[in-house]
Amino acid sequence: MASDPYRDMQSTPEFGALRKALRGFVFPMTAAFFLWYLLYVVLSAYARDFMSIKLIGNINVALVFGLLQFVTTFLIAWLYARFAGRKLDPIADELRAKVENGGTR
């Protein structure tokens, strides 16, 4: 039976490591930013006294919290790009070449 290059690749330890690296970064990070965002929405709904505390002049916690969501979004995007460029792309490129050059046989 002719072997299937994709199944062969999927069962290699290298591919397993790539999958693990990707999921190990994106799943916890997704959970983190989602909970952080949810915290912001929940505080907006239920902690209005806290959100309305003024920090500097008319700038209150709600505004700073909202702006922090922008900061964390930019930060996570940058972290992911750096991680993917360093840890994922080199392995992915190597494995891609193997698959396209006739599997891992």
Added chain:
Amino acid sequence: MSPRTLTIVLFLLFVLATLAITVWASRQTRSAADFYAGGRQFSAFQNGMAIGGDYMSAASFLGIAGIIALNGYDGFLYSIGFLVAWLVALLLVAELLRNAGRYTMADVLAFRMRQIPVRTAAAVSTVTVSVFYLLAQMVGAGALVALLLGITPNSTFLGMDANTAKVATIVMVGALMIVYVVVGGMKGTTYVQIVKAFMLMIGAAVMTVLVFAAFKFNLSSLLGDAAATSGKGDAFLNPGTVYGKEVASATQTFYNKMDLLSLGIALVLGTAGLPHILIRFYTVPTAKIARKSVLWAIGIIGTFYLFTLALGFGAAALVGANAIKAQNPGGNTAAPQLAQELGRRFFGGELGGTAFLAVIAAVAFATILAVVAGLTLASSSSLSHDFYAAVVKKGTATERQEVTVARISAFAIGAVSIVLGILARDLNVAFLVALAFAVAASGNLPAILYSLFWKRFTTRGATWAIYGGLTTAVLLVLFSPIVSGTPTSMFKTLDFDWFPLSNPGIISIPAGFFFGWLGTVLSREKADEGKYAEMEVRALTGAGAH
């Protein structure tokens, strides 16, 4: 020159320029990959701008600025949800979709499933989401034209009263989007979106700088003036003026707060399930460039939402709620009115005000056109590639036939949207954008995530997730106060609202994930492991990518 003449001249210049680009793009459009994916030759920056152009709708520009101008802080919630949502797209969807798919969302959903049921479901959901979104934009355009051109209830323009102008605008917007898509395909549409994104970013940036200049670059005094002018005092700067409002009835307060959570969740999970956004990832050569284009998009969109914050508070402080409400009770004209005021202050009195108003009004029209073109393209691609080619012709259609059918579909979708837009022109359909996000988050997102990450996911799981999430979201809205039962409902005299929330997401999104799981565990057939291996390897490594 009167402001309306200037607006029209500027807008016509935009239309002429984009039509020229469209005709040029049509000469470069030969294959199906050209029509559906713009030849996959766009750079990360170009696609990032186009994503911004596709995403920053009139609802974002005029709507959010308006909500902030009239109600203060609460409008910011939308901006935050719309931005954070991009992390879902970046981390979980963009690159894997780019690697595993070709032209549509369904390419990934149906990769390891039975083609006919999954592609049918994907086409149904793509058209539903896109048409909801499209209708909101078209009716919005109709409502705006009278305001942006300054047609008051008793006056006429070129012999048209406000109502005729509304209908004429819907027809014109529809006709232009049909031309962009039918003639220019993805290439033409992408350039329209890029040009619009440039115009919108420059317009919003100039306004933001001027707003800050008016307050000597002191954010605190801008906020203070906005709060004082609003008549709401400090409450204007705190959450709770519109969403999650606290009222006398404890039950109603609970519902209001749940509604806020529900909206927040749908905004953040909807983006990565919007078909017109997903197909943008196919327009670049590789997954790495898709990633970079999302990074650009996050930067552009994030900056834009920071601008809208300044525009909203700026309009509240410099124009004032009374003047805005006098023009449009919903606040949709806050941004153009702010432009007029800023022009007056900084560009030499009335003439400058008139000119700047005209510029921003033209930008607003350009914004609407670019978004509706993207939506039309997404639905026609799905009708042709998913429904016609895979379901009707069972994979025997030639590229040429597919592209022809896509063009016919674009024409049909456009025509139907024009008719529906005219019929709905006096209804308050702004909720359709939120509904589109809710459906995308409830039906499409579970199906996409399960497809990419869950080995056991089956055909039945995919169709149940899509139909289950979609139906739950639409039914809950149908029985919500948006449609009936209150003085602000679409149908004020009818009363069948038993679901207390306006936003279905908090129920329908878990429902979509649940149906996807249930369909999978109840499947008699096993997931195709060989196909999953192929998809996973392709998605993660880029092997065999189109």
